[in-house]
Amino acid sequence: MKLPRRQFLHLAAGAAGLPAVLRLAWAQAYPSRPVRLIVPFGPAGATDITARLIGQWLSERLGQQFVIENRPGAGSNVGTEAVVRAAPDGYTLGLFGAPSAINATLYDKLNFNFVRDIAPIAPIVRFPYIMVVNPSVPAKTLPEFIAYAKANPGKINMASPGIGSTPHVNGELFKVMTGTNMVHVPYRSAAAVMTDLLSGQVQLYFGTTASSLEYVRTGKLRALAVTIERRLDALPDIPTVGDFVPGYEASNWYGIGAPRNTPVEVIEKLNKETNAGLADPKLKARLDDLGGIALTGSPSDFGKLIVEETDKWGKVVKFVGIKAD
Numbered sequence: 001m002k003l004p005r006r007q008f009l010h011l012a013a014g015a016a017g018l019p020a021v022l023r024l025a026w027a028q029a030y031p032s033r034p035v036r037l038i039v040p041f042g043p044a045g046a047t048d049i050t051a052r053l054i055g056q057w058l059s060e061r062l063g064q065q066f067v068i069e070n071r072p073g074a075g076s077n078v079g080t081e082a083v084v085r086a087a088p089d090g091y092t093l094g095l096f097g098a099p100s101a102i103n104a105t106l107y108d109k110l111n112f113n114f115v116r117d118i119a120p121i122a123p124i125v126r127f128p129y130i131m132v133v134n135p136s137v138p139a140k141t142l143p144e145f146i147a148y149a150k151a152n153p154g155k156i157n158m159a160s161p162g163i164g165s166t167p168h169v170n171g172e173l174f175k176v177m178t179g180t181n182m183v184h185v186p187y188r189s190a191a192a193v194m195t196d197l198l199s200g201q202v203q204l205y206f207g208t209t210a211s212s213l214e215y216v217r218t219g220k221l222r223a224l225a226v227t228i229e230r231r232l233d234a235l236p237d238i239p240t241v242g243d244f245v246p247g248y249e250a251s252n253w254y255g256i257g258a259p260r261n262t263p264v265e266v267i268e269k270l271n272k273e274t275n276a277g278l279a280d281p282k283l284k285a286r287l288d289d290l291g292g293i294a295l296t297g298s299p300s301d302f303g304k305l306i307v308e309e310t311d312k313w314g315k316v317v318k319f320v321g322i323k324a325d
Helices: 005-029 046-062 074-084 098-106 142-151 166-178 190-199 209-217 264-278 281-289 299-320
Strands: 035-039 066-070 092-097 118-127 129-133 157-160 183-186 204-208 222-226 252-259
Touching: 035 046, 035 074, 046 066, 046 092, 046 118, 046 252, 046 264, 046 281, 074 092, 074 098, 074 118, 074 252, 092 098, 092 118, 098 166, 098 252, 098 299, 118 264, 118 299, 129 166, 129 209, 142 166, 142 222, 157 166, 157 190, 166 183, 166 204, 166 299, 190 204, 190 209, 204 209, 209 222, 252 264, 252 299, 264 281, 264 299
Parallel strands: 035 066, 035 092, 157 183, 157 204
Antiparallel strands: 092 252, 118 252, 129 204, 129 222
């Protein structure tokens, strides 16, 4: 039977639109089973707690369990690769941040490209750092510290929880921008750093607010500056590094990503619900308790942050010549 031209064109147009209708229906039904949220670090830290907070929120909003799966190893590369290799169906997600951006250049032979292979969904939180020194250091202010470091090249020990860690590259950027010469002393954990910093075995550390704030308040450590572009509410009298070193900014940040080619409808749905969570006063208060600042934004906003930070830290890693263990 031969169809009239108008009827044929009508049917053809309907068939062409069918995939879009099916994708929309599938996205509306998502998720129909539990979702894995891979954390590329061990349990109990601020990263893990952040994932559990947002995972609980998404579970309640979307009616399916978001299961947190800790996959530590190789400075977060093990967990990142697990997400990259997963099916792009929205049922495997990852929590990604500054360590992944640093690793993109720090490691010579990765089996993935972080910028290319991860589809950004939503930013979640930014963690500032506090530049703290042992009270035995005579400098009371950041300008005094810079002058002291220049007058005593190679005599200040700058600690970090490992080569290529966020505190390490924060310190290396500071050294480059101030023309100071300090000795990097890597440890295996932030707890080990704090033990030696408090005893005076090392003098300088770029510590998280969560790990450093109480020691600053009790006078066991001296805060010289904070690393983000504005002062912290918890330390209103402490300036930013950028107040004296124009252009300096450093922080840790985390957001949710998925394997590339994950359907855009799923990404948009997850972005909408994540942003709703970050607007919730209770969830924001929990992030505040961790020393974090809630971030909101579109998938493209998060993608821009990833690209900018990967480029920024890549330049630092190359310029200084940092190599992974």
